[in-house]
Amino acid sequence: MRILHVLDHSLPVHSGYTFRTRAILKAQIGMGWEVAGLTGPRQSLFGDSPAEADGLRFFRTAAVAPVRSPLREWREIAALGRRLDEVIAEWRPDQLHVHSPVLNALAALRVARRHKLPLVYEIRAFWEDAAVGNGTDREGSARYRVTRALETHAARSADAVAVICEGLRGDLVKRGIAADKIMVSPNGVDLHMFGDPPPPDTALAAELGLPTGADAREVVGFIGSYYDYEGLDDLIAAMPALLAARPAAHLLLVGGGPMEAALKAQAAASPAADRITFAGRVPHDQVERYYSLVDILAYPRKAMRLTELVTPLKPLEAMAQRRLVAASDVGGHRELIEDGVTGTLFPPDDPPALAAALAAMFADRAGWPHRRDVARSFVERDRNWSSNVSRYAPLYLKLAGRG
Structure with missing residues (x-):
């Protein structure tokens, strides 16, 4: 099976986000799958990024011209969508695994449908709540409500949803997302x-x-x-x-x-x-x-x-x-x-x-x-990654059979 992970950023940048990504990709390679990552335009904020890092392969998306929000986000979605089209044609994955933030899901949904590829949307945190936590927004604002609606739309439109904890799963169920559509892939440690x-x-x-x-x-x-x-x-x-x-x-x-x-x-x-x-x-x-x-x-x-x-x-x-x-x-x-x-x-x-x-x-x-x-x-x-990542296997196989 060939799996393409769509990401906000990746190694060589160091963050909790990239360490979780590294662990998933390394464990999937250990299971005999072919994997690669595609990072969005914001990877360029961290400088030049090689196509290979720590033995992992990454495709990159060019940065977009700086403009004010929300036009910037829509340009980023469009740029990532175009680049995803190119990567699918070149690398021919069997499965798209799209990781939050929701911008990545919005870019990938149409492309996945066009190429008839199953799409798993993995939510590590809701983008609207992350903005509040980072001090760039406040709960209940117009931007918060719009972002929340987009997050719910992406979860509803994806073929399956993965979350990192029960708290996120419970919140999605309250939003009307079917419980049997959501799997929990908890954070783990590469021992x-x-x-x-x-x-x-x-x-x-x-x-x-x-x-x-x-x-x-x-x-x-x-x-x-x-x-x-x-x-x-x-x-x-x-x-x-x-x-x-x-x-x-x-x-x-x-x-x-x-x-x-x-x-x-x-x-x-x-x-x-x-x-x-x-x-x-x-x-x-x-x-x-x-x-x-x-x-x-x-x-x-x-x-x-x-x-x-x-x-x-x-x-x-x-x-x-x-x-x-x-x-x-x-x-x-x-x-x-x-x-x-x-x-x-x-x-x-x-x-x-x-x-x-x-x-x-x-x-x-x-x-x-x-x-x-x-x-x-x-x-x-x-919480061992080698066992945690095995949870994806039945989900991928189920989606492949549906396709």
Whole structure:
């Protein structure tokens, strides 16, 4: 079977989106299928992109001339549709697998019908909610309602729909999409990339100004993108109370994003300023060194539609690294974390509760080895990409038989 994945962006860009894509394509190749990706015009925002990355083949779409929204989006849809026509004629896929955002689905639907190809639309997050989470729109606006209607139209028009979690599936069913048309392909981890965690990198700890003695170090960490919905302002706000309970505590923030300047200003004004370290963005092949310094990975996402419906990838990677996980009690986290078993859940938007949860975890070091083993076993059993991707096989075969 030859499968063409239609994508917003791909490797060599590093993001949660591209890592999920990489995992899917690699696992499908391992199943004996031929796969390739086609990226949309926005890939060009990240610079020149080769046709091959990490052993994977990608077709590219040329950038469109910059214009204001919404004309820009419609031009992007048209450009991707034309390029998809060309790629289908050249590569002759048996199956189109289109990944969100909805712009990709709108570009591919007509082309798929014209070529009589089955189309699976995979939704990783609703575009309207992602815009609210990124601070570029507000819930209930005219743009929000139009985008929501387009998302519903695309799901209804596709031959099948894949989503990454039960929250998205439930929301689509409420919109009138048939439940038997939707499959759940949850986020997972490529366990070939996560073996035994390395020992703490003491040289890096010294470079960052972290304590190097194991007995003196109590490091809370976040490794990812600095978006408002991640709740990192609550994590910084929790630090004075955490230090009052655990004087050795230190916060390490690795990454960057739209909230970076505001978070640095908040940290500089905090009484805990000398215990908050911003490491900046780091190359992906260096991330494991930073994981090695963190005792507890914290994910204090705020309570909103995006975080209630969508499961993140980072907590699973932390569990695979045998790191302790503390996360806000929102729907996306509850699908991944069993409180007190594979991680700790605390009330969202509540810095004192966050501080208390972290302090309690540091006070229970005797229970850490068991919790790490249980969390790692959960990932191996239920969130391993090699088994997750096998869920697509019966769907593809069903659609091929229908065709």
